[in-house]
């Protein structure tokens with residue numbers, strides 16, 4: 653049995669997650685809940701997971717668009733974290749899949765590390 657699913661390259665669309673046994677996302681499940689397109693998703697190890705009514709888990713990705721543009725905002729200084737903070741695996745912020753890259757959730761909006769500053773990729 654081999655799986656072609658590569659967790660580092662989530663495909664767009666409604667795809668069921670096939671390695672999600674033993675955990676059911678819901679209120680108080682321990683994962684940060686975010687609003688996405690009128691429903692609630694959970695940030696889970698760099699993925700955006702949506703619990704379907706029939707018990708499966710879907711992979712969702714924040715679409716690049718007006719509300720969540722990919723923009724360079726060198727003047728963005730929201731004070732959400734120390735200026736010297738470097739985002740990365742285990743930095744303490746929830747990772748959010750946005751288009752073809754990963755952002756970090758700070759005070760309800762997306763931070764994208766870009767050189768010495770963080771770009772603001774919009775609210776979540």
Ligand SMILES: [Zn+2]
Pocket residue numbers: 675676677678681682683694696
């Ligand atoms: Zn959960």
Ligand SMILES: [Zn+2]
Pocket residue numbers: 688689691692693700702712713
């Ligand atoms: Zn969603």
Ligand SMILES: [Zn+2]
Pocket residue numbers: 672677694696701709
């Ligand atoms: Zn999950």
Ligand SMILES: [Zn+2]
Pocket residue numbers: 723724725726766769770771
């Ligand atoms: Zn930038």
Ligand SMILES: [Zn+2]
Pocket residue numbers: 728729730731732758761763772
């Ligand atoms: Zn910010």
Ligand SMILES: [Zn+2]
Pocket residue numbers: 737738739740743744745756
């Ligand atoms: Zn961080």
Ligand SMILES: [Zn+2]
Pocket residue numbers: 721722750753754755762763764773
């Ligand atoms: Zn982004």
